[in-house]
Amino acid sequence: MDISIYKLKTKFQNLLMPICEKLVKLKVSPNQITIITVLLNIVFAGLIYEFNNYKLIYLTVPVFLFLRMALNALDGMIANKFNQKTKMGVFYNEAGDVVSDTVFFYVFLRVIGISEIHNLLFVFLSILSEYVGVTAMMVDNKRHYEGPMGKSDRAFLISLLAIIYYFIGNQYFDYILILAIVLLIFTIFNRVRSSVKGG
Template sequence: MVSIYELKPKFQKLLMPVVRFLHTLNITPNQVTLAACFLSIALGIVFYYNYTSIWIYIMIPVFMFVRMAMNAIDGVLAKEYNLKSNLGKYLNELTDVVSDAALFIPFILVLSQFEMTVVLFVILSIVSEMAGVIGETVSGERRYDGPMGKSDRAFIIGAVSVLLAFNIPIHDYLWIVFLISSLLIIINIYKRIKHGLEGAE
């Protein structure tokens, strides 16, 4: 199954003018990474206290795109200007998990009767990223196998938010979306472990 992550190289090329501009301002990759995380947490808090407001569901997909761009920018900055660091590796992995949790957890309020589907989605998202990171330890290669990788999850959350913003009656079916997404993440985890082990042979 194709993952949105496979489009990342083309997306990074489109962002090169922004990367060059940030470099002229002496902005570091770690600063971009931390900024994306802080903004995610802030929006997650706002979302939690305003989950009944239409405007929050307009902000979420817009921010998901901005965050995706920031996540690409920090990597390109590090690569193009030789700014890679061990701290950057830690920040890149840890802040992604924290950011996702902050943005996804408020959906338990939207799905008040099926909140466990959101909890399962969040937990499996974390396990998926752990499987990817451990793959690097085992085989020397960070695993990004799909389906329902980080970019795919961002797309799903953004799409759901757009539907909610337009008052499309999907509340009764949202738990199914989260459940199916969770099942796809399980496949994702299996593939990351399988391919990680194969790479170690």
């Protein structure tokens, strides 16, 4: 059951390559992009919390998360394709994703009325899935990104919830979160199994 938007990564990177090359010429480093991305997530989460009564702000969520995915792709592309990997960059990248997801997802799910237990479970399992993906490197020397509820899939889910919330409200959202939680459990299982099998 390894289905994930992450599998579109290569095509997405190809689209971003012209931007990547311009950033390299401007001497923008991967670590700078990573730190800026984390700060943008925290600021945007604050805006969502502060202005959640203005429903129009929810239509900006998919745009922001798409921008975040682009920035996440760009820092990795500059690091890998232009030989700018650093040891600190690994920590920035992994910790930055966890901080960004935790802050933004928790705030967003809270303001749209998701129950606290479902919110916390979703955030916790999201963090655990990334931790498992990193830990897998100690087993088969490979970072694991298996789905069906990987980082890109979670961003898509949150974007979808934001659009639905704007048009029709949060009816059945807790059931959707329960499904997402189940898919996160499958994601963790898939990453562990694939690592143990050396996949």
